[in-house]
Amino acid sequence: MRDEIGPIFDDLMFAPLFPARGQPAESPWRLALITVMQFVEGLSDRQAADAVRSRIDWKYALSLELIDPGFDASVLCEFRARLVDGGTGPALLDAMLARFKESGLLRARGQQRTDSTHVLAVVRSVNRLEFVGETLRAALNTLALVEAGLARWFDFLRLV
Structure with missing residues (x-):
């Protein structure tokens, strides 16, 4: 800066x-x-x-x-x-x-956007990406628990 x-x-x-x-x-x-x-x-x-x-x-x-x-x-x-x-x-x-x-960062009489729709669109897409990631994480955690439960069940069956 x-x-x-x-x-x-x-x-x-x-x-x-x-x-x-x-x-x-x-x-x-x-x-x-x-x-x-x-x-x-x-x-x-x-x-x-x-x-x-x-x-x-x-x-x-x-x-x-x-x-x-x-x-x-x-x-x-x-x-x-x-x-x-x-x-x-x-x-x-x-x-x-x-x-x-x-410094040339702003132009006189330049067209400036006063609304934030483009920012909201980016935030919305990032938010959706986070939802997909969280859903995937939850699904993998559930699969890991199910797999661990199945492994214990098969171990039990082998002992019987």
Whole structure:
């Protein structure tokens, strides 16, 4: 992501959210990117903070050193509260869209599908494939039980 798209956010975007004096403990552009990555992977704040601490792919995307200790999960909650209070949420989306257009991932005036019928069709076919696999597994388990029962029955008949 970092190599192909480059930087999406910068700290100047978030300057109005922080006091004029002092410096935030974590870089706001990193927190914004962590928030996006957290949403994409469906992680809680604690899981996202753990990913920043332990996952090399996250450290690379965030331009962190491998020995970076990370931060407390409460930092993400506080950052999101600042985004909401400052009304900066739409600016994140606008910055991402602008960067994606610059990278050629989105075309201006291109035809975009707004419905998800093609996604639902793929999910439906995968779901059917899983049903077939589960049915096959259940049938094989039943056959294994029947075969084991028949083997015991034949062993019994041989003893008699």
